[in-house]
Amino acid sequence: MNPVTLQQPRRILFGNGSFEQTPAEVLQTGGSRVFIVTTSFLLPQAETLAENLRKLDLETRIFSDIETEPDIALFKRVLESGREFGFDTVVGLGGGSVLDVAKLVAAFREDDQSITDTFGIGLLRGRGASLICIPTTSGTGSEVSPNAILLDETDQLKKGVVSPFLVPDAAVIDPLLTVTLPPPITAATGLDAMVHCMEAYANLHAHPAVDLYALEGMRQIAPNLVRAVRDGSDLEARGALSLGSLYGGLCLGPVNTAAVHALSYPLGGEFHVPHGVSNTLLLPHVFRFNLDAAPDRYAEIARTIGVSDRGSAIETGRAGIDRLVDLSVACELPQQLREVGVKDTDLEHLATESMKVTRLLKNNPKEMKVEDAEAIFRAAW
Numbered sequence: 441m442n443p444v445t446l447q448q449p450r451r452i453l454f455g456n457g458s459f460e461q462t463p464a465e466v467l468q469t470g471g472s473r474v475f476i477v478t479t480s481f482l483l484p485q486a487e488t489l490a491e492n493l494r495k496l497d498l499e500t501r502i503f504s505d506i507e508t509e510p511d512i513a514l515f516k517r518v519l520e521s522g523r524e525f526g527f528d529t530v531v532g533l534g535g536g537s538v539l540d541v542a543k544l545v546a547a548f549r550e551d552d553q554s555i556t557d558t559f560g561i562g563l564l565r566g567r568g569a570s571l572i573c574i575p576t577t578s579g580t581g582s583e584v585s586p587n588a589i590l591l592d593e594t595d596q597l598k599k600g601v602v603s604p605f606l607v608p609d610a611a612v613i614d615p616l617l618t619v620t621l622p623p624p625i626t627a628a629t630g631l632d633a634m635v636h637c638m639e640a641y642a643n644l645h646a647h648p649a650v651d652l653y654a655l656e657g658m659r660q661i662a663p664n665l666v667r668a669v670r671d672g673s674d675l676e677a678r679g680a681l682s683l684g685s686l687y688g689g690l691c692l693g694p695v696n697t698a699a700v701h702a703l704s705y706p707l708g709g710e711f712h713v714p715h716g717v718s719n720t721l722l723l724p725h726v727f728r729f730n731l732d733a734a735p736d737r738y739a740e741i742a743r744t745i746g747v748s749d750r751g752s753a754i755e756t757g758r759a760g761i762d763r764l765v766d767l768s769v770a771c772e773l774p775q776q777l778r779e780v781g782v783k784d785t786d787l788e789h790l791a792t793e794s795m796k797v798t799r800l801l802k803n804n805p806k807e808m809k810v811e812d813a814e815a816i817f818r819a820a821w
């Protein structure tokens with residue numbers, strides 16, 4: 441059996457109401473100056489948290505101006521605000537983008553390393569502050585992963601920093617924080633979490649120690665996604681999505697994603713398509729391309745999301761892909777790239793750009809060349 445390293449937060453708090461335990465978690469870190477990174481939408485929750493921290497004699501500052509797709513300039517602004525305050529602890533409260541910025545700010549507290557020198561795997565020198573991440577969507581799994589994604593505005597490409605130093609000290613996952621998420625965001629982030637599980641399971645570096653998270657994540661999300669999209673207050677469905685998202689996140693460090701995510705990045709960087717939406721648009725086409733390289737894996741994915749056995753693994757896998765398309769249609773997500781502002785003249789360039797995401801393409805169960813990527817973009821268009 442191949443070696444694998446599971447790096448996870450020291451503490452993972454999960455369940456309804458666990459957000460209220462955050463001040464106790466901050467005390468555990470031993471810090472006294474807490475920088476809360478969030479969005480304006482979540483300011484009321486951030487202010488409540490800050491108030492509770494001040495009752496414990498901790499100093500706080502809130503930065504609440506994170507856009508949905510943060511770039512390098514925004515990261516630098518947040519870091520500057522944090523340094524001016526003088527933090528020793530960072531609390532990220534928000535969706536994946538917010539958490540990614542919070543993670544990088546914690547890492548760069550004292551380090552003058554250039555952010556662009558850290559894009560890639562294992563290039564970060566350390567982390568200068570304690571870090572607690574609290575997701576308010578159920579999708580990215582950033583609260584437990586070693587990854588952070590930023591838009592590099594110089595070439596409009598989303599780039600990843602992957603480092604063990606980005607795994608938070610604690611993750612606080614409270615499904616109650618997700619009940620107000622609008623249906624399109626519930627749908628897109630939920631499918632993103634599902635893709636994390638699927639790409640980790642049908643992956644050149646798949647591992648039994650990670651497969652269990654991947655399969656259980658799919659099992660949680662598949663029957664509950666449409667329920668949560670149609671009724672955001674369905675706490676059972678919200679809980680299942682949060683759990684599935686956590687499991688998907690736990691797949692990212694040891695195995696990570698593959699071609700769906702690689703092809704998705706230029707759509708996010710250049711066309712600002714939300715991450716979960718770009719994944720959803722690409723996934724049936726990438727999976728059809730991959731199917732003959734890992735038929736048993738795709739058949740197991742299909743069975744896990746509720747598809748009955750067909751005549752062969754290939755047929756079962758194909759039925760599973762159809763089921764995923766049905767799910768995204770039921771969630772009322774866009775079904776074609778042309779619906780999100782992409783023109784047919786963009787497809788060749790998108791394929792070329794996606795080939796740069798080698799850190800994920802190397803995981804794909806089937807080798808993908810630029811002409812394959814272009815054919816996939818064309819099919820998705």
Ligand SMILES: [Fe+2]
Nearest residue numbers: 580632701715
């Ligand atoms: Fe993702």
